[in-house]
Amino acid sequence: MTTDAPSSTSDSPWPVRVVSQKIGAWIGKLGWIWVDGQVAQITRRPGTNTVFLTLRDPSADLSLTVTTNRDVVDLGAPGLSDGARIVVHARPEFYAARGSLSLRADEIRQVGLGELLARLEQLKKLLAAEGLFDRARKRRLPFLPSKVGLITGRASAAERDVLTNARRRWPTVDFRVINVAVQGTSAVPQIIDALAVLDRDETVEVIVLARGGGSTEDLLPFSDEALCRAVFACRTPVVSAVGHETDVPLVDFVADVRASTPTDAAKRVVPDLADEFRLIGQAKQRLDRAMSGLLDREQHRLDAIRSRPVFARPLTMVEHRASDVTQLRDRATRNLNHRLDRASTELEHTLARLRTLSPLATLERGYAIVQRPDGAVVRAAADVTPGDEVRVRVASSSFTATVSGTVSGNSEG
Missing domain, CATH: 3.40.50.261 (Succinyl-CoA synthetase domains)
Structure with missing residues (x-):
């Protein structure tokens, strides 16, 4: 990068006047500009036409000094006072003697209400x-x-x-x-x-x-x-x-x-504390009414439940069930007795038939059963021989006998 002027070094520093000149030259390049601001202070010195304004940025803690002629102020913003909003046409200047920056204005316009709006x-x-x-x-x-x-x-x-x-x-x-x-x-x-x-x-x-x-x-x-x-x-x-x-x-x-x-x-x-107390009171009243209504409904429901026969006389249901149980028990007893009686009758009839068919009944009529020693029943005279011992069974007991002889056919001997 090349420059028109030699660079400043520690061995060859610039004098203050050179720095001031260069600052002034750079600031002068900005040229004429329009600046918007608010008048923080206006100073009119007696015996001179120069007017000094302090122009402040409304949105920041920044300000610049504006120097102008009294005629410029009277022509563009007559009656200018502190706090007024203005637009100035000015050129920035660096005052080397004091090392300060200011604006030299050649035109000032006060911003009217219509323009502000x-x-x-x-x-x-x-x-x-x-x-x-x-x-x-x-x-x-x-x-x-x-x-x-x-x-x-x-x-x-x-x-x-x-x-x-x-x-x-x-x-x-x-x-x-x-x-x-x-x-x-x-x-x-x-x-x-x-x-x-x-x-x-x-x-x-x-x-x-x-x-x-x-x-x-x-x-x-x-x-x-x-x-x-x-x-x-x-x-x-x-x-x-x-x-x-x-x-x-x-x-x-x-x-x-x-x-x-x-x-x-x-x-x-x-x-509002009073309103909040009032709202709390209203809420409490609504809650009381709601709770009272709920309790009344539940009490009515309980009363309706208690009025039912099963709750009014709880033993009624037990009594009905006890009566049913008694009837069922009696019916079961009658049924069982009937079945037992019928079974007893049938058993007696069966016993009678058994007795009728039993050999004991035949023996009771005077008959006897003759058995050989081996237990075989003697059915014919040929089943024994004289001298054989046999067992003779009658109705109430039995005894042994010796065969002395046999008789064939139907003859009695």
Whole structure:
């Protein structure tokens, strides 16, 4: 890389004048530019036509000095005062004697209300297109926050309204209040810093951004792009309570909840203790009625159950069953006796038949059974020979006999 001038080294350093000249040369290359800002201070020195302005960035803690001619100010922005929004046509200059940077302006235009509103409308469309107004990302406020962060002006009516109304609704509510400038050149940086402090505080569950009413110009800080983006980036839900009900700065669209007034913000961040007691009383009454109704229905059901015969006279069922058991037992007894009687009769008949067919019955009529010693029954005279011993069985006993002789045929012997 080549340069037109020799490089500075430790052996050959540049003098301060050379550095100042080079800085001035580089700054001079920027040329004439249009700069937008807010007048933080205006100084008109007596006996000279030179006017000094301190031009501040509304969204940052940055400022530049603007030097111009009194005629330029009177022509482009007559009646210019601190806090006014202007556009200057200027050229940056480096003043080597003091090592300072300033802008030399040859034209100043004061931004009118119409132009400001047009710029705000363009910014509103831009932020809406980026999703900063999206309802889907808005968070619900906690029912009863442990601590509420409040950003507002020092000893302002807005601070008094929020604190008084919130403590009237819930006496033990805890606040962390940060007082900031709510209008002017330092408002936006201070509010952004306060938001960052409260957002880092883990005990703060909701942040209220409050300011009383004012003109459109007074409320401009709450439509600043940097502030809107800071509110959007907060992890803690933010409530915007800026101006009156008809005032709608851009921060209202970005905040999670928009309150019409600081008093309305107090009503939104904490519940009303009296209302909660009333709701608890109503809930208790509904619960009592529900429990009474339930108990009455169950008592009626129990009464209906107890009125049934089986519960009114529990022994009735047992008595019926006992009667059934007795009848069944009697019937079983009769059936068994009948069967026993019939079996006894049949047994007697069988016994009679057996007796009739039994050899004993024949023996009782005078007959006898003759058996040889081997037990064989003598059926014919030829079955024995004289001298044989036989056993003679009669009805009640038996005896032995010796065969003396035999008689053949049917002759009696």
